[in-house]
Amino acid sequence: MTDANDSASEAVDPTPQDTPAGPPPSETDRLAAQVSGPEDQVGMTALWRLTMGLDHWWFIAVGEPGLESPAAAEIGGQLMLLTFTTSERARDFAVRQDMIQEQEDLPAIALPPTEVIASSQSYLDAGIQGLMFDPHISGFYIPSEQLPVVWDAVTSTHESD
Secondary structure, X not given: OOEXXXXXXXXXXXXXXXXXXXXXXXXXXXXXXXXXXXXXXXXHHHHHHHHHOOOOEEEEEEOOOOOOEEOEEEEOOEEEEEEEOOHHHHHHHHHHOOOOOOOOOOOEEEEOHHHHXXXXXXXXXXXXXXXXXXXXXXXXXXXXXXXXXXXXHHHHHHHHO
């Protein structure tokens, strides 16, 4: 379905030892770490069922007020949307990357997964090759063109359980 456990080290600077601890590990972190590779359909299904079942996916907003868009970065030669499973993880990333100061509010965009999936062709048209989730923590990703395919697979499987 997609790739997991792809090192996100290209996307972020190493975390200095004197910075505060980040968000606690989550179930998505655990599932992403357990996926053995693209052939691990059981692990992938569990990871994407949980991820696509979240109420919102979080993005760091960049751009002028009223014209914000989700932050993207080149990772492994591909432009990826920086996507987060919680607002706390988005904020932690932004602080660690010096995008905001620790006391500042995070300019964020929260979208239901269905809205992001419905926009997958728009992302491709804009040159966004995929979404990297929690890039500074677990760094699992999905290619933009796979969003509707994976959505259909995990929701149809879930509904038939």
